[in-house]
Amino acid sequence: MASGSNQKLITAVRHGLTHLFIIALGLLMIYPIVWMIVSSFKPNNMIFSDPGIIPKAVTIDNYITGWRGYAGSTFGRFFANSLMMCAVAVVGNLISCSMAAYAFARLKFAGRNFWFMIMMITLMLPGHVTLVPRYIMFNTFGWVGSYLPILVPKFLATDAFFVFLLVQFMRTLPKEVEEAAIIDGCGKLGVYLRIIIPLAIPALVTTALFTFLWTWDDFFNHLLYLTRPDSFTVSRALRTFVGDAGAVSNWGGALAMSTLSVIPAFILFFTLQKYFVQGIATTGIKG
Amino acid sequence: MRGMSGIPRFFRRNAVAYLFLAPWLVGFLVLTLYPMVYSLGLSFTDYDFTQPDSTQWIGLGNYQKMFGSVFGYDEFTASTGEVMRVDPYYMKSLSVTFTYVFVSVPLKLVFALAVAMLMNQKLRGVPFYRAVYYIPTLLGGSIAIAVLWRKLFEKDGLVNGVLAGLGFSDLPGWITNPNYALGTLILLTVWQFGSSMIIFLAGLKQIPEEYYDAARVDGANRVQEFFAITIPLLSPVILFNLVMQMIGAFQAFTQAYIIGGGRGGVLNSTLFYTLHLYIQGWTYHEMGYASAMAWVLLLIIGAFTAIVFRSSKWWVSYGVGE
Numbered sequence: 001m002a003s004g005s006n007q008k009l010i011t012a013v014r015h016g017l018t019h020l021f022i023i024a025l026g027l028l029m030i031y032p033i034v035w036m037i038v039s040s041f042k043p044n045n046m047i048f049s050d051p052g053i054i055p056k057a058v059t060i061d062n063y064i065t066g067w068r069g070y071a072g073s074t075f076g077r078f079f080a081n082s083l084m085m086c087a088v089a090v091v092g093n094l095i096s097c098s099m100a101a102y103a104f105a106r107l108k109f110a111g112r113n114f115w116f117m118i119m120m121i122t123l124m125l126p127g128h129v130t131l132v133p134r135y136i137m138f139n140t141f142g143w144v145g146s147y148l149p150i151l152v153p154k155f156l157a158t159d160a161f162f163v164f165l166l167v168q169f170m171r172t173l174p175k176e177v178e179e180a181a182i183i184d185g186c187g188k189l190g191v192y193l194r195i196i197i198p199l200a201i202p203a204l205v206t207t208a209l210f211t212f213l214w215t216w217d218d219f220f221n222h223l224l225y226l227t228r229p230d231s232f233t234v235s236r237a238l239r240t241f242v243g244d245a246g247a248v249s250n251w252g253g254a255l256a257m258s259t260l261s262v263i264p265a266f267i268l269f270f271t272l273q274k275y276f277v278q279g280i281a282t283t284g285i286k287g
Numbered sequence: 288m289r290g291m292s293g294i295p296r297f298f299r300r301n302a303v304a305y306l307f308l309a310p311w312l313v314g315f316l317v318l319t320l321y322p323m324v325y326s327l328g329l330s331f332t333d334y335d336f337t338q339p340d341s342t343q344w345i346g347l348g349n350y351q352k353m354f355g356s357v358f359g360y361d362e363f364t365a366s367t368g369e370v371m372r373v374d375p376y377y378m379k380s381l382s383v384t385f386t387y388v389f390v391s392v393p394l395k396l397v398f399a400l401a402v403a404m405l406m407n408q409k410l411r412g413v414p415f416y417r418a419v420y421y422i423p424t425l426l427g428g429s430i431a432i433a434v435l436w437r438k439l440f441e442k443d444g445l446v447n448g449v450l451a452g453l454g455f456s457d458l459p460g461w462i463t464n465p466n467y468a469l470g471t472l473i474l475l476t477v478w479q480f481g482s483s484m485i486i487f488l489a490g491l492k493q494i495p496e497e498y499y500d501a502a503r504v505d506g507a508n509r510v511q512e513f514f515a516i517t518i519p520l521l522s523p524v525i526l527f528n529l530v531m532q533m534i535g536a537f538q539a540f541t542q543a544y545i546i547g548g549g550r551g552g553v554l555n556s557t558l559f560y561t562l563h564l565y566i567q568g569w570t571y572h573e574m575g576y577a578s579a580m581a582w583v584l585l586l587i588i589g590a591f592t593a594i595v596f597r598s599s600k601w602w603v604s605y606g607v608g609e
Contacts, residue, residue, distance in 0.1 A: 015410060022405060026419045029478065033422060035445055036435045047438075100311035109304035110297065119311070122319055124530075126538050126588055128564060128581035132329060132574045133322035136336070156314025163311065188303045217429045219541045224569070238430040242437065242545055251438060258431030269425050273418060280482050281489035 033262075040259045044252040063260075066253030070240040071229035075257055078237040082216055085147055085233060089215040090208045092154030093162055097207060098200065100157045101166030102192050106178065116167075123160045135224065149225040150218075154211070162207045165279065169203035170196060206279035209272055213265055234261045330579035333367075336572045343367050349579035353377045374576075379555050380563035383469060387559065388536040391476040396528055399483035404517070406484075407491040417485065424481030432475075433545035437462060440471045462546060465556035472557055475542055483528045490524035491517070522603040530595055537588050540565070560584060 031053075038053045040062050046055075067075045103109070104116050138149040157163055173196065181191050197204070222236040232240075238261060241254035248254055269276060305312070330349055334342045346366035355363055355373030365371045402420060406413050426432050439445045442460030450458055461467045498516050507515065518525075540561040543552070550566070551558025564584070568577030 015408070018405060018408060018410060019412070022402075022410075022416050025402075026416060030419060030422055032435060032439055032445070033426065033432075035439075036431075096310040096314070099307045099309075103304045103307035107304040107307065109301040109308075111301075112304075115308065115312070118315065122315065124534055124588075124592065125319070126534070126581070126584055128538065128561060129326055129578075129585050130319055130322035131326070131564075131581060132334075132568060132578045133325035134318060136325075136574075137322070139336075153314060153318055155310060156318060157311035158314045158318055188307075192307070213425075219430055219544070220565075223544075235430040238434060239545065242434060242548060248434070248437065254434050255438070258434050261431045262426050262429060265425055265429075269418070269421075273414075276421070277417070277485055280485045 036255055037259050040252065040256040042252070044250070047251050047255065062252030062256035065250060066241075066256040068253075070232070070237055073230045073232065073237075075234070075237065075260070077230060078232050078234045079260075081231060082233040082235070085150065086212045086215045088147070088151050089154045090211045092151060093157070093159055093207055093211040094204055096155050096157035097159065097162040098166055098197065098204065099192075100163045101170055101200075102196055104163070105167045105170035106173075106191075106196060107188065119160050119163055123164060138225070144225055145227045145231065146225070147231070150215075150221050159211070162211065165207060166200060166203050169200055173199050202275065202278065205272065206275045209268055209275055210279060212268065216264060326578040327582060329575050330582050332575040333573075334575035334578070336568075336574050342575070345369075345371070345575070349576045350583075352576060353579065353583065374567075376551070376555055376558060376563060377580075380551070380558045380560050383551075383556070383558050384537065384539075384560040386469060387473060387476075387539065388533060391473045392529065392532045392536050394473070394477045395480045395532060396483055396525065398477060399480040399528070400487050400521075400525075402480070403484045403487035403491055406488060417488065420484060421481035424479040427475065427479035428541065430541065430545060433542045436471065436475050436542070437546050440467075463553055465552070465554040468546070468552045468556040472539075472542055472546060476536070476539070483532065486524060486528055487521065490521050494520045519604045522599075523605060526595070526599050526603050530592055533591060533595070534588055537584065537591075 034053055038055055039047045041058050041060065042055045042062075043057055043059050044062065046057065069075050069078060100119075104112065104119070134149070135144070138144055141148075143149050143152075153159075177195050177199070178191050181195050186194065216233075217235060219235045219239070222233050223239070226232055226236050229237075234257075238254070238257060241250060241257070242248055331344055331346060332342050333345050333348070344366065348363075348365040348367075348371055351363050351365075352371055352374050354377075355361070356375070356378055360373060361375075362370055362372045406416060410416075423432075440461035441447075442458070442463065444461075446461065447458040459467060461471050494516065498520070499512055502512050502516060538561055539559055543557045543559040543562050544565075546552065547557045547562070551562060560580070561584075564577050564580045567573045567580065
């Protein structure tokens with residue numbers, strides 16, 4: 001009996017130490033982010049000197065100076081641009097990726113395996129090999145400077161990752177629901193709209209979530225295509241705090257706007273956490 | 288007659304499916320396949336975005352420009368008769384990128400696996416811990432964090448503030464010192480091990496507890512368990528993580544761009560491949576050269592992916608006792 005309770009004690013101590021270790025490491029991991037949030041409320045001259053997370057003086061000056069933005073546009077404008085762009089991107093990906101996924105997962109057609117293989121190859125393709133011609137093409141269309149080079153591809157299912165995620169999910173749906181609907185006189189479009197889409201909602205939420213976050217965080221395409229300051233997104237606008245040699249003139253403003261810029265990601269993450277974990281665990285979404 | 292009815296029949300049978308596939312198909316043909324062929328063509332020209340009319344075929348000129356220094360020459364005569372200079376920074380960008388990929392990816396995976404194993408015990412609060420550890424990954428790709436990272440590792444930044452508090456002196460400016468700048472970017476990448484951790488954690492949960500029980504009955508210790516059970520059974524997941532992280536790391540751009548202030552940092556110490564490609568294509572308008580660089584990157588990524596898949600024969604096992 002004594003050895004049994006000893007064993008329990010050892011397990012309890014081990015678990016306690018593990019908790020302690022995980023918490024300590026976790027604090028270290030999120031310390032920079034906490035520091036960013038706290039420092040955004042510190043007076044500009046104290047950000048440099050103070051590594052602590054308890055501010056000695058609190059101010060919202062950084063938010064006021066940072067919000068003024070760049071070249072006559074405020075961060076209000078940049079946030080509106082980002083939100084609008086992300087909303088359209090989400091709609092585009094939901095429609096185009098679910099259509100392609102429905103064809104791959106539920107329809108039989110000549111060439112299915114061939115196109116599916118092609119789709120899987122594009123998953124691994126570095127985007128840079130299409131970069132220059134796309135830029136030339138979009139420039140010929142007169143699209144450079146607008147959101148079209150970023151948004152039109154979303155309506156053409158170029159994010160193969162989501163096609164793959166939705167295919168994986170739709171394949172698991174039982175055949176019977178579909179057959180019953182066909183007997184009831186539903187066409188393929190009816191099955192897609194009334195059966196498959198409602199059943200695939202968990203995977204569609206994951207798709208919407210990651211489309212939003214990646215479009216929000218994307219910088220490279222915004223750098224290439226958004227040339228007018230009044231069309232800047234939040235991520236493109238944050239870059240204006242960093243000068244060309246890397247010097248930052250208004251650190252307080254930079255940290256304040258950086259803090260605001262991560263709020264949408266936080267809200268989505270903490271409200272829709274299970275979709276994150278599902279999405280990552282089933283397809284290994286990058287990150 | 289069969290031949291004549293063949294096409295309408297093919298159409299009748301497949302039309303609906305191809306209508307659903309149409310957006311993806313158009314996207315693939317117009318935004319992927321055509322640009323790929325186009326950029327391969329451009330890679331043999333001196334295409335300049337601002338002067339498209341003066342474009343000339345220069346044969347392998349762009350490739351000589353990349354790799355000329357390997358063969359020890361600084362300039363060469365292109366097929367047009369024009370003397371071209373070898374790109375003095377190409378090999379640097381290649382070595383920066385290789386260092387980054389082959390240091391950051393293994394470190395990231397080791398961390399991810401270690402933390403996943405720590406969390407795979409029957410502990411309370413694992414979902415919460417998992418969420419906290421995922422936060423850096425959630426935000427890490429953003430400009431906000433890149434800006435923050437610059438601040439943390441500056442000469443008078445948070446890191447030096449903490450180190451000074453611990454009694455260290457003569458601390459360098461980590462970002463502005465060419466010996467350490469790449470290290471701060473590697474650290475930034477390793478910090479974002481959250482996705483890999485979640486994938487490992489899902490994989491670890493698939494391993495039946497009985498295997499460990501059986502091993503313990505046979506007197507195996509923890510280290511033996513790890514190498515005889517955990518690693519083999521997790522190897523498909525490790526392979527998957529390795530390939531995806533490696534492909535992503537070769538293409539890293541944003542954080543290096545911000546931390547280097549739009550350039551390659553001090554002495555090009557953080558001149559990532561894609562950053563160099565962007566500067567060549569969009570700052571110097573050398574888009575033929577940028578296209579050639581993109582194709583070489585594709586080949587590099589393809590080659591390393593193939594090597595990893597080939598090697599997987601020896602270290603990846605699918606299923607036990609089958």
